[in-house]
Amino acid sequence: MSRLLQRLFGRLPIGWLQLTHNRTRFAAAIAGVAFANVLVFVQLGIMNSMAVATLRPYEFFRADIIISAADANAIADGGNVARQWMLQALANPDVIAGMGLFVANVPWDRGQTDISLTTFGIDPFKQDFISPKIAADLNLLQVNDAAILDRLARGITRDEAVAIRPQTPLSFETDGRTIKAYNTFSGGGGFGGDGYMLVSDQTFLSLFPARSSAAPDHILLRTRPGTSVDEVSEQLRGQISDSSLRIRSYADAMAEDLRYQQTRRPTGVIFGFGVFIGILVGLIIIYQVLSTDVADHLREYATFKAMGYGSRFFLGIVFEEALILGVFGFIPGLIVGTTILTVMAKVTTLPLSMTLVMAASVFVGTIAVSSLSGAIATRRVAAADPADLF
Amino acid sequence: METPDRDVIEVRGLNHWFGIGDARKQALYDLNFAIEAGSFTVLMGPSGSGKTTVLTLLGCLRGVQDGSVRLLGEQLNGARETTLMTLRRRLGFIFQAHNLHESLTALQNVIMGVQVHGDVSDELAHKAAVHVLELVGLSDRINYLPANLSGGQKQRVAVARALVGNPALVLADEPTAALDADSASEVVDLLKRLGRSRGTTTLLVTHDSRILERADRILVLEDGRVVSDTAPRTAQKRHHP
Numbered sequence: 359m360s361r362l363l364q365r366l367f368g369r370l371p372i373g374w375l376q377l378t379h380n381r382t383r384f385a386a387a388i389a390g391v392a393f394a395n396v397l398v399f400v401q402l403g404i405m406n407s408m409a410v411a412t413l414r415p416y417e418f419f420r421a422d423i424i425i426s427a428a429d430a431n432a433i434a435d436g437g438n439v440a441r442q443w444m445l446q447a448l449a450n451p452d453v454i455a456g457m458g459l460f461v462a463n464v465p466w467d468r469g470q471t472d473i474s475l476t477t478f479g480i481d482p483f484k485q486d487f488i489s490p491k492i493a494a495d496l497n498l499l500q501v502n503d504a505a506i507l508d509r510l511a512r513g514i515t516r517d518e519a520v521a522i523r524p525q526t527p528l529s530f531e532t533d534g535r536t537i538k539a540y541n542t543f544s545g546g547g548g549f550g551g552d553g554y555m556l557v558s559d560q561t562f563l564s565l566f567p568a569r570s571s572a573a574p575d576h577i578l579l580r581t582r583p584g585t586s587v588d589e590v591s592e593q594l595r596g597q598i599s600d601s602s603l604r605i606r607s608y609a610d611a612m613a614e615d616l617r618y619q620q621t622r623r624p625t626g627v628i629f630g631f632g633v634f635i636g637i638l639v640g641l642i643i644i645y646q647v648l649s650t651d652v653a654d655h656l657r658e659y660a661t662f663k664a665m666g667y668g669s670r671f672f673l674g675i676v677f678e679e680a681l682i683l684g685v686f687g688f689i690p691g692l693i694v695g696t697t698i699l700t701v702m703a704k705v706t707t708l709p710l711s712m713t714l715v716m717a718a719s720v721f722v723g724t725i726a727v728s729s730l731s732g733a734i735a736t737r738r739v740a741a742a743d744p745a746d747l748f
Numbered sequence: 749m750e751t752p753d754r755d756v757i758e759v760r761g762l763n764h765w766f767g768i769g770d771a772r773k774q775a776l777y778d779l780n781f782a783i784e785a786g787s788f789t790v791l792m793g794p795s796g797s798g799k800t801t802v803l804t805l806l807g808c809l810r811g812v813q814d815g816s817v818r819l820l821g822e823q824l825n826g827a828r829e830t831t832l833m834t835l836r837r838r839l840g841f842i843f844q845a846h847n848l849h850e851s852l853t854a855l856q857n858v859i860m861g862v863q864v865h866g867d868v869s870d871e872l873a874h875k876a877a878v879h880v881l882e883l884v885g886l887s888d889r890i891n892y893l894p895a896n897l898s899g900g901q902k903q904r905v906a907v908a909r910a911l912v913g914n915p916a917l918v919l920a921d922e923p924t925a926a927l928d929a930d931s932a933s934e935v936v937d938l939l940k941r942l943g944r945s946r947g948t949t950t951l952l953v954t955h956d957s958r959i960l961e962r963a964d965r966i967l968v969l970e971d972g973r974v975v976s977d978t979a980p981r982t983a984q985k986r987h988h989p
Contacts, residue, residue, distance in 0.1 A: 364870065369863055370856055372849075379851035661847040664809060666837030666864045745809040747843055747921075 363678075369671075373678030376651060387647040391687020391724070392694065394640030398720055399695030401632030403702070403710045408626060410709040411548035412619045413612055415476065418489050418543075418556070419459070421578035421608045422587045423447075423594065428602045430576070431618040433611075434461050434476055434550055438573035439603065446598050447577070452585040453594070457487045458574030460562045463551055464532050466513075473513040476551035477505075479562025479574075487578050491543065492556065498524060498540040499558040505537050508545035511553020512707045535565060547707035549625060578608075641727050644683055648676055648735035656742045664744035672739040680732030684724045691724075692717055755818075756917050756949045757783040757806060762815035764801055764972075775801045776972045779815070783949060783965075785916075788940050790960060791953045793969035799953045800921065802969070806951065807839060807919045808832040820916050837864050840910030840948070842920035842939070846902040848894040854881060854905045855890040861909040880908040884938055900931030907935060911942050918943060920952040924959065936962055 363371035377384045415433050425443060430436025444456040460479030465472060480488065482499040495506050507528065509519035519542050522528045527538040537557070545554035563569055581590050587607045594605045606614065620626035652659070659672055696712040703710035762779040765772050776798045783789050793799050804810045805817060805824070812825040822835055840861070848857045858877035862868050868876075881890050884904040894902050903923055910918050920939065924932035936952075936959050943950045952959065960966060968976035 370852070370859060372852070375851040375856070655849075657847060658849045661841070661843070661849070662860065662864075664807065664836060664841050665861065666833055666839075668833055744807075745804045747809075747841075747847060 367674065367678065369674075371678065373675045374682055376655060376675070377679055377682055383647075387643070387683055388686045388690065390643035390647065391640060391683050391728075392689075392691040394636055394643055395688055395691025395720060395724060396695045396698065397636030397639060398633055398723070399691065399712070399716065400698055400702075401629050401636055402716050402720065403695070403699040403712065404708075405620065405626070405629045405633065406713065406716060407703075407708045407710045408549060408619055408629065409616055411546070412616050414545060414548065414709070415478070415554065416608070416612045416615075418478065418492060418545075418554070419480075419487055419578060419608075420489060420580075421457075421487060422581040423453075423579040423591050424606060424608050424611045425577040425579070425594075425598070426575075426604045426606075426611070428604060430604060431622070432550075432615045433576070434463075436575065438570075438575060439577050440600070441572045441574060441577070443598050443600060443603065444577045444579075447579055447594050450590065450593055450597060452582045452590045453579050454582050455484070455486060455580040457481050457484045457578045458559065458571075459576040459578055460559055460566075460569065461575040462562070462566055462569075464537075464555060464565060466530055466532055468513050471513050473511065473552040475508065475511060475553050475555040476548070477555040477557060477562065477565070479557055479559040482558045486580060495541045495543070499556065499561070501538075501540075503535060503537050503561050503564065504557070505539045505561070506541050506543055506556040507539035508553035508555060509542035510544055510546040510707060512547040513552060533565065537561075537565075546709055549619075549708075552707075637723065637727060640687075640724065641731055644680060644687075644728050644731035645734055647683060648679055648731055649738055651679060652676065652735055652738045656738075657747070659739055659742035660744045660747050663742055664747060669739070672742075673736050676732045676736045676739065677729060680728040680735075681725065684728030688721050688724050691720075695720075754785050755782040756785045756820060757781075757951070758816075758818040759806075760816040762805070762812070762817060764798075764805065764810075764813055774972060779972075779974055781967060781974060781977060783951060785949050786944070786947050787964045788943060788950045788962065789952070789965045789967060790963040791951060791967045791969065792955070792960075797969040798972040799969055801972075803919055803921055803951070803953055806917075807841065808835050837913070838916050840913065840915035840918040842903075842906050842910045842918065842923045844922040844925050846894070846899075846906040848902055848905055848909070850894055853891045853893055854886060854897065854901075854908075857894070857905055858908045858912050861912040865913060876912055877908070880912045881905070883942060884908045898931075900927055900934060903927060903931070903935050904938065907939055907942070911946065911948065914946055915948060918948055918950045918952075920950065922954055922956075923952065924954065924956050929958065932956060932958060 360371055360374060363374050425439055427437035427439055441458055447453050448456050462477055463474045464477040465474055482496045485493040485496050488496055498504055507522060522539050522542050524540045527540045529536055529538050547553055563571055581587055591605050591607055699710045699712055759779050759781050762776055764776040765774050767773055791799050805812055806819060808824060817824040819835060820838055855877050858881055859873050862873040862876050878890060881887060884907055886901060886904055889897060889901060924935055927935060939950060940962055966978055967974055
């Protein structure tokens with residue numbers, strides 16, 4: 359390692375030699391940096407999973423424009439939208455199809471654990487609005503009280519999910535009605551529910567008798583191929599009588615939902631703050647290590663100054679140490695962070711995982727924070743006065 | 749006044765103060781002396797006499813406030829920091845506490861004395877460092893850390909580090925203070941022998957009277973003034989009547 363660094367820097371790797379001279383302290387420093395990395399990884403992992411979980415239900419459907427109530431910040435939030443606005447929208451020549459989307463949580467008493475399924479009521483005859491992965495099973499929903507169940511929902515075992523087939527449906531009761539799940543799709547637990555379920559709009563209305571077929575939660579629209587979704591959205595905003603409605607492209611709705619979850623909901627703010635705290639802890643740890651190291655070697659630095667070494671040489675040493683700590687702290691941080699996220703994903707069924715983007719951004723962040731700490735620590739080198747050596 | 753080529757150091761009318769305002773105290777008074785190239789000069793005097801101040805001024809570690817100091821042909825009064833840094837690379841320093849880098853081996857410490865010149869290859873720096881360590885009798889200790897060397901060995905490494913870059917002038921501050929008589933004698937002999945063979949001028953600050961007989965010249969400072977500038981025997985007599 360020493361030789362490699364010597365070739366890299368074109369001089370003796372003083373920083374490396376200083377750090378490794380006291381191996382216990384070096385190990386403690388690396389552990390500190392790794393700890394800060396783990397903090398950031400876990401918080402980023404949770405934030406990332408929140409993003410994945412937030413956007414996941416949007417992936418069940420295919421639409422270009424979504425019409426929602428004014429207070430609908432998320433797909434499962436907000437009031438109803440009158441179906442008549444769908445008919446008004448369909449009057450626009452660039453809108454070729456529309457579908458009402460119903461959303462509510464359905465409790466499922468599983469004995470020892472109760473789970474809550476975010477349930478979407480859809481028109482089973484409108485396959486164009488459903489993800490191709492699910493669309494093939496849509497005809498199963500034409501039967502009353504039929505459902506397609508999220509096989510990754512919390513509380514549903516793998517064996518149980520595998521056994522669900524049209525020939526061997528899984529029956530369960532909710533609010534006095536018996537629902538039969540004829541097939542499964544891939545969803546997963548999120549922050550607002552334990553999983554998902556798709557039913558027909560008729561079944562949905564049977565489950566929620568207080569709801570009206572004339573007032574779905576959202577209206578999904580498909581536009582003519584080749585038209586500008588933004589332009590059509592703008593046209594619809596002028597065309598539909600209720601100006602309080604949110605008429606957005608489906609992509610904008612997804613982005614706004616994500617932004618809302620990450621910046622307005624307490625959980626998102628907490629996780630974001632956790633990332634900030636992790637970065638701050640890393641900065642403080644690396645600065646503390648470098649600052650102590652500089653203080654411990656002031657006499658040696660003063661000697662080098664007396665010998666004729668300039669400030670660039672000392673900056674080089676401190677940055678060398680910062681980079682070494684950053685790189686060596688990142689590796690165990692990545693391993694421990696990945697392990698924690700994997701375990702957490704198994705326990706919570708949240709989509710927690712280490713992604714390449716996360717790893718790369720934390721690595722770049724670690725190097726940046728290390729360099730910043732190094733830049734602050736180099737100020738202490740100025741205290742090394744060679745005249746004090748005599 | 750022109751500095752003759754044979755003088756490495758020429759000091760004229762040097763005054764120096766520490767502190768400001770009412771706390772300002774003069775440490776050096778109108779010093780005048782020159783040191784010839786290749787000589788082995790000892791600077792003596794009681795504590796607080798100004799020896800260290802002289803050493804730090806000649807070592808370009810402090811700015812000259814008043815008077816003239818010509819070092820290796822360069823005027824230090826008013827010199828820029830880059831000039832002082834460049835001059836320091838032509839000097840060799842030996843400190844009382846050796847000041848070796850505890851994380852570096854003896855060899856690496858000596859290499860630092862070569863690498864400061866920047867234009868030396870790793871291979872050449874390594875060879876030069878090994879050669880000087882052999883000269884100071886530490887060929888079997890080149891990969892030892894300072895913690896594993898005796899006091900005398902550490903000071904010999906410090907001598908090697910000071911000499912490896914072939915400096916024009918070596919400034920040594922009490923290099924034998926922490927050593928026993930044998931080690932002290934070895935280090936001074938080494939310094940004088942290697943300095944002479946390489947044409948290096950040595951200015952050594954000491955309280956150690958054992959060194960005096962080896963000096964070509966002895967300067968004695970008292971209260972910031974040169975009170976004696978003589979050959980060894982005369983100086984010893986004056987200092988220890």
